[in-house]
Amino acid sequence: MAGIGIVGAGTAGLHLGLLLRQHDIPVTIYSDRTAEQLGSGRMLNSVAHHHATVEREQALGVDHWDIEEYRYFGHNHYITGGPQPLVFPGVFTAPSRAIDYRIYLPRLLEDFVARGGEFEVRPVQAADVVKLSERHDLVVIASGRSGLNAMFSRRADKSPFDTPQRRLCVGLYEGVAPSEPKRVTLNVAAGNGELLEIPMYSSAGHVTALLFENVPGGELEMLADLSYEEDPAGFEKTILESARQFYPATFERIDTAKFRLTSPLDLLQGAIVPTVREDYTKLPNGRYAVALGDAHVVVDPVVGQGGNCASYSAWELGHVIIEDPNFDERFCQKVADRRRDRVHATADWTNLMVGGPPPEHLLRMFVAMATNQEIADEFTENFSYPDRQWDILATPERVNNYLARKGVGVPG
Amino acid sequence: MAGIGIVGAGTAGLHLGLLLRQHDIPVTIYSDRTAEQLGSGRMLNSVAHHHATVEREQALGVDHWDIEEYRYFGHNHYITGGPQPLVFPGVFTAPSRAIDYRIYLPRLLEDFVARGGEFEVRPVQAADVVKLSERHDLVVIASGRSGLNAMFSRRADKSPFDTPQRRLCVGLYEGVAPSEPKRVTLNVAAGNGELLEIPMYSSAGHVTALLFENVPGGELEMLADLSYEEDPAGFEKTILESARQFYPATFERIDTAKFRLTSPLDLLQGAIVPTVREDYTKLPNGRYAVALGDAHVVVDPVVGQGGNCASYSAWELGHVIIEDPNFDERFCQKVADRRRDRVHATADWTNLMVGGPPPEHLLRMFVAMATNQEIADEFTENFSYPDRQWDILATPERVNNYLARKGVGVPG
Numbered sequence: 001m002a003g004i005g006i007v008g009a010g011t012a013g014l015h016l017g018l019l020l021r022q023h024d025i026p027v028t029i030y031s032d033r034t035a036e037q038l039g040s041g042r043m044l045n046s047v048a049h050h051h052a053t054v055e056r057e058q059a060l061g062v063d064h065w066d067i068e069e070y071r072y073f074g075h076n077h078y079i080t081g082g083p084q085p086l087v088f089p090g091v092f093t094a095p096s097r098a099i100d101y102r103i104y105l106p107r108l109l110e111d112f113v114a115r116g117g118e119f120e121v122r123p124v125q126a127a128d129v130v131k132l133s134e135r136h137d138l139v140v141i142a143s144g145r146s147g148l149n150a151m152f153s154r155r156a157d158k159s160p161f162d163t164p165q166r167r168l169c170v171g172l173y174e175g176v177a178p179s180e181p182k183r184v185t186l187n188v189a190a191g192n193g194e195l196l197e198i199p200m201y202s203s204a205g206h207v208t209a210l211l212f213e214n215v216p217g218g219e220l221e222m223l224a225d226l227s228y229e230e231d232p233a234g235f236e237k238t239i240l241e242s243a244r245q246f247y248p249a250t251f252e253r254i255d256t257a258k259f260r261l262t263s264p265l266d267l268l269q270g271a272i273v274p275t276v277r278e279d280y281t282k283l284p285n286g287r288y289a290v291a292l293g294d295a296h297v298v299v300d301p302v303v304g305q306g307g308n309c310a311s312y313s314a315w316e317l318g319h320v321i322i323e324d325p326n327f328d329e330r331f332c333q334k335v336a337d338r339r340r341d342r343v344h345a346t347a348d349w350t351n352l353m354v355g356g357p358p359p360e361h362l363l364r365m366f367v368a369m370a371t372n373q374e375i376a377d378e379f380t381e382n383f384s385y386p387d388r389q390w391d392i393l394a395t396p397e398r399v400n401n402y403l404a405r406k407g408v409g410v411p412g
Numbered sequence: 413m414a415g416i417g418i419v420g421a422g423t424a425g426l427h428l429g430l431l432l433r434q435h436d437i438p439v440t441i442y443s444d445r446t447a448e449q450l451g452s453g454r455m456l457n458s459v460a461h462h463h464a465t466v467e468r469e470q471a472l473g474v475d476h477w478d479i480e481e482y483r484y485f486g487h488n489h490y491i492t493g494g495p496q497p498l499v500f501p502g503v504f505t506a507p508s509r510a511i512d513y514r515i516y517l518p519r520l521l522e523d524f525v526a527r528g529g530e531f532e533v534r535p536v537q538a539a540d541v542v543k544l545s546e547r548h549d550l551v552v553i554a555s556g557r558s559g560l561n562a563m564f565s566r567r568a569d570k571s572p573f574d575t576p577q578r579r580l581c582v583g584l585y586e587g588v589a590p591s592e593p594k595r596v597t598l599n600v601a602a603g604n605g606e607l608l609e610i611p612m613y614s615s616a617g618h619v620t621a622l623l624f625e626n627v628p629g630g631e632l633e634m635l636a637d638l639s640y641e642e643d644p645a646g647f648e649k650t651i652l653e654s655a656r657q658f659y660p661a662t663f664e665r666i667d668t669a670k671f672r673l674t675s676p677l678d679l680l681q682g683a684i685v686p687t688v689r690e691d692y693t694k695l696p697n698g699r700y701a702v703a704l705g706d707a708h709v710v711v712d713p714v715v716g717q718g719g720n721c722a723s724y725s726a727w728e729l730g731h732v733i734i735e736d737p738n739f740d741e742r743f744c745q746k747v748a749d750r751r752r753d754r755v756h757a758t759a760d761w762t763n764l765m766v767g768g769p770p771p772e773h774l775l776r777m778f779v780a781m782a783t784n785q786e787i788a789d790e791f792t793e794n795f796s797y798p799d800r801q802w803d804i805l806a807t808p809e810r811v812n813n814y815l816a817r818k819g820v821g822v823p824g
Contacts, residue, residue, distance in 0.1 A: 324803050326810045337749055391736050398738045 003027055004321065005136035007124045008143030009038070011101075012293025012310035014108040016140060018060045019318035021115040025325075028118040028136070032145065035106040043268045044101040046170045046198055046209040047307035048072075048184065051094035052384035056311055062108050065201065071095030072182045072199050075380050078249035079366055081190020086370040087249070089183065090380030096184070098209070100172070100202035101307075126151050133287040138327040140317065142310075144294030152277035152291040158347055164271035165354035166193060166213040166300050167224035171239070172200065172266035175259035176208035176250070184304075187247040190358075192218040194302055195247040204262040210250070212242065213302050213354070220246065224269050228261065236260055272298050274354075276347045279336035288332050292317060297343055299350040305386060309346045313339050345390035352393060361396040368408050375406055415439055416733065417548035419536045420555030421450070423513075424705025424722035426520040428552060430472045431730035433527040440530040440548070444557065447518040455680045456517075458582045458610055458621035459719035460484075460510035460596065464796035468723055474520050477613065483507030484594045484611050487792050490661035491778055493602020498782040499661070501595065502792030508596075510621070512584070512614035513719075538563050545699040550739040552729065554722075556706030564689035564703040570759055576683035577766035578605060578625040578712055579636035583651070584612065584678035587671035588620035588662070596716075599659040602770070604630040606714055607659040616674040622662070624654065625714050625766070632658065636681050640673065648672055684710050686766075688759045691748035700744050704729060709755055711762040717798060721758045725751050757802035764805060773808040780820050787818055 003026025006013040017027045033041070049057065057063045074091035113119050124132065125146050133139045141148050178199050179185055185197040196211040214220040220242055228235040240259055243251040261267055275298045280290045293310035316339040324331060352362060369376035382389035392402045403409075415438025418425040429439045445453070461469070469475045486503035525531050536544065537558050545551045553560050590611050591597055597609040610621040626632040632654055640647040652671055655663040673679055687710045692702045705722035728751040736743060764774060781788035794801035804814045815821075 326803070326807075326813055328807060328809065330802075330806050330810075334753060337752055340749055341746060390742075391738070394742050395738075395740060397740065398742075401738055 002135065002137050005030065005132050005139045007129070007132070007139065007141050007148060008145075008293060008295070009033070009105060009109055009119070010142060010293055010310065011105070011307045012314045013140070013142035014105065014112060015056060015060065015311045016142065016292065016314035016318050017112050017117050018062060018108065018115070019315065020321060021112065021117050022060070023322050025321065026118075028120060029109075029112065030120050030122060030124050030132070032121070032123040034121050035109050039102045039106040041102065042265045043170070043172065044105075045268070045301065045306070046098070046196070046200065046211050047101070047301070048096045048098035048198055048200075048304050049311070050096045050304075050308050050384040051092060053308045053311045054094070054097060056315055062111050064107060065097060065099055067095055067097060070097045070099065070201050072097070072184060074181075074183045076179055076183050076185040076249065077188075077369070077376070078185065078247070079188040079190075081188065082363065086366055088370045088373075088376050090369065090376040092381055092384070096383070098198050098200040100200060103201070103203065124148070129289055130283050130285050133283055133285060133289060137325065138321070139287075139289045140292050141289055141295040142292040142314070144298060149275075149277060149291075149295045149298075151281050151289065152279075152295060153281075155276045155278060158276035158344055159274065160351055160355065161274055164216065164273055164300075166302060167216055167221050167271045168211065168213060168301065169223035169226070169267075169269050170209060170211040170301075171268070172202050172204065172207045172209055172262045173259060174204065174207055174262055175255045175257070176210070177253040177255065178208070179253065185250050187249055189246040191215060192220050192246055195243065195250055196302070196304070197250045198304075202262065202266065204266075207262055210239065210243070211301060213300070224271065226269075228264060228267055232261070232264075272300060274299055274347065274351055276344065280332035282329075288327060288329065290317060290332060290335060297347055299347055300354045302353050303350055303383065305346045305350055305383075308384075309343055309386070313343055342385070342387040346386040349386050349389050349393060359396075361399040362393065364403070365393065365399055368403055368406070372406060372408060375403075375408070414547065414549050417442065417544050417551045419541070419544070419551065419553050419560060420557075420705065420707070421445070421517060421521055421531070422554060422705055422722065423517070423719045424726050425552070425554035426517065426524060427468060427472065427723045428554065428704065428726035428730050429524050429529050430474060430520065430527070431727065432733060433524065433529050434472070435734050437733065438530075440532060441521075441524065442532050442534060442536050442544070444533070444535040446533050447521050451514045451518040453514065454677045455582070455584065456513040457680070457713065457718065458510070458608070458612065458623050459513070459713070460508045460610055460612075460716050461723070462508045462716075462720050462796040463504060463506035465720045465723045466506070466509060468727055474523050476519060477509060477511055479507055479509060482509045482511065482613050484510070484596060486593075486595045488591055488595050488597040488661065489600075489778075489781070489788075490597065490659070491600040491602075493600065494775065498778055500782045500788050502781065502788040504793055504796070508795070510610050510612040512612060515613070515615065536560070541701055542695050542697050545695055545697060545701060549737065550733070551699075551701045552704050553701055553707040554704040554726075556710060561687075561689060561703075561707045561710075563693050563701065564691075564707060565693075567688045567690060570688035570756055571686065572763055572767065573686055576628065576685055576712075578714060579628055579633050579683045580623065580625060580713065581635035581638065581679075581681050582621060582623040582713075583680070584614050584616065584619045584621055584674045585671060586616065586619055586674055587667045587669070588622070589665040589667065590620070591665065597662050599661055601658040603627065604632050604658055607655065607662055608714070608716070609662045610716075614674065614678065616678075619674055622651065622655070623713060625712070636683065638681075640676060640679055644673070644676075684712060686711055686759065686763055688756065692744035694741075700739060700741065702729060702744060702747060709759055711759055712766045714765050715762055715795065717758045717762055717795075720796075721755055721798070725755055754797075754799040758798040761798050761802050761805060771808070773811040774805065776815070777805065777811055780815055780818070784818060784820060787815075787820070
């Protein structure tokens with residue numbers, strides 16, 4: 001067959017392309033950047049791959065980073081703002097791993113090409129997709145760039161926000177000693193936001209990503225606008241001061257003398273509007289294009305789900321392609337059915353974490369996690385299974401039922 | 413918990429109830445008939461259980477009828493009306509089995525009660541369901557009787573017909589020698605309908621169900637109205653004459669001297685309007701009721717899918733209950749997502765078989781089956797997997813793609 005055309009060389013496009021190549025299906029990936037451009041550009045994100053994703057990487061034969069060396073094994077939680085601070089760990093059943101995407105993506109692209117995948121560097125815009133659809137049996141849009149995401153209608157029922165819920169400032173830093181044992185540290189400063197401290201491997205070696213998630217209007221919102229270029233030392237000083245004041249659990253492991261951004265490009269500032277889009281669209285020529293990754297769903301990075309969700313979604317799409325290569329509306333509906341629960345749960349759960357003040361039932365979960373290790377571990381494990389997380393968190397009744405099953409009383 | 417209430421003691425309700433009992437979940441089944449009434453009444457249908465259903469029976473521990481003795485292993489096809497008759501067999505990978513439901517259902521009900529299930533004989537109408545919903549964590553409506561199906565809205569997008577597409581006359585007969593090897597024989601008389609000859613086990617022993625599927629306005633429609641009570645001998649004579657004239661492949665195995673209906677109650681005449689309904693409804697008290705079996709989907713019996721679909725759907729619903737016992741809308745949507753593809757495919761495929769003159773692509777499949785055993789076997793095997801059948805048959809393009817993959821040329 002003329003094979004599958006994938007627009008976008010992120011985790012979504014690459015995991016899909018690699019899976020299809022394992023089944024000898026012709027694939028072309030289109031990207032507006034070469035591997036070199038991707039690898040040498042600005043930091044792309046600070047995503048960690050949880051073990052459900054690592055298992056897919058193993059199955060795809062792209063598990064290049066020895067998990068023993070690169071892993072971390074859970075989350076430390078420091079939640080302030082309630083009557084007393086909540087401090088507790090949560091551990092996974094299997095480790096997570098965070099590799100800078102400027103290393104990760106070019107390496108997987110190399111694998112993809114070595115395994116017979118075609119890679120074409122060319123900008124693709126929405127207007128080009130009809131023509132692409134005639135070169136391929138199916139076109140998958142796995143990039144939200146260049147307005148491609150607008151090909152797929154926004155689902156108002158799953159997109160509750162019109163504006164960003166956090167303004168972001170994420171960078172890679174030296175001078176932060178990892179926690180012992182090595183974990184991600186989730187700091188919550190109620191009303192102001194969160195700091196995620198993530199052990200990450202980058203071209204500078206084992207470094208630390210500090211992702212400041214800043215509530216609009218809160219005291220740390222200015223971090224999203226603070227210029228590193230204009231005053232590097234002042235920038236680092238403000239980051240340090242913000243950590244000291246709001247996120248002491250991370251700050252206490254910082255050696256202020258050694259603290260520095262690893263490179264001017266290792267910094268990303270901005271914000272996203274969490275958005276869920278339709279699974280597919282019918283093109284003017286009657287063919288269908290399927291949305292994947294950022295073209296389909298964009299979530300705030302607060303619980304690190306974007307890349308994992310893209311990988312999961314690519315996996316489901318790929319298996320439908322392998323099982324039923326008839327690219328009509330029935331095919332598209334199958335794709336939508338297969339991935340709906342986990343993908344929508346990813347968006348719903350993330351939106352619960354960032355949408356305004358935390359509701360009472362989420363606070364109840366945090367309190368339970370602080371006193372019941374089994375609950376904290378399950379919450380942490382469910383970073384691999386957002387659908388199971390949402391089974392617990394979707395409604396106050398679900399939280400009550402869950403806590404009752406765990407033997408935790410529900411307030412009268 | 414207060415457990416699950418199931419209205420209806422058919423295959424849907426019993427398979428669900430038995431599955432939940434295996435997980436120690438309290439279950440009450442409500443029926444308007446006692447086991448004795450069910451077992452001694454009029455014939456209920458002529459459904460065979462295909463091997464996907466037999467496997468569920470094995471898992472449920474209700475595989476009481478030795479498959480070696482009761483099995484049949486495929487379909488004979490005799491299709492007339494085209495330029496030449498098409499005659500070919502198709503075989504399963506594992507056998508099917510047809511047990512008279514007046515034996516089958518009471519036996520499973522006995523198992524259900526022996527395993528701690530509650531059984532209450534009482535009529536339930538739609539108006540009673542709110543009250544039932546307060547006695548149970550969840551109410552499942554697994555009966556289309558007493559207007560219960562009307563609790564769930566008809567889905568116009570999946571219910572293309574307003575009237576029956578076949579008028580039915582099905583009875584159990586002695587005097588029909590089974591085919592050798594023992595198979596179901598599917599006779600098609602284009603324009604008039606079909607005769608399904610099914611080896612079945614009933615209280616009279618190993619007998620034969622003859623299911624006349626009669627096109628409204630066709631020459632055999634009168635069979636649906638023919639009175640056995642008024643003139644038993646005349647009835648049997650008309651049946652024989654109809655078989656002789658329209659369905660010779662079955663007729664030639666009839667010993668006309670021994671041919672007779674096994675009992676006046678072993679006859680069912682009527683018709684159904686194929687209908688797909690919504691998966692669930694919200695009751696006035698805010699609780700949800702889930703549709704199962706006939707309350708959810710009614711299909712013409714032409715490809716024998718109703719009971720199998722009910723069992724499949726019970727299986728999926730049961731596993732969602734076991735995994736996520738929170739009976740809110742999220743739960744209901746999960747149930748809908750899990751079973752949608754196969755259940756809707758069952759309806760779509762069945763509707764293709766009975767909806768007006770067969771379309772050209774269906775005829776093309778029949779011709780291919782007559783000359784390619786692999787295709788005939790796959791079509792036959794897919795009586796266990798209607799979703800896979802529909803992957804092949806859903807559109808003319810899908811049939812062409814399928815036949816091309818099998819090396820069968822496409823005209824033009």
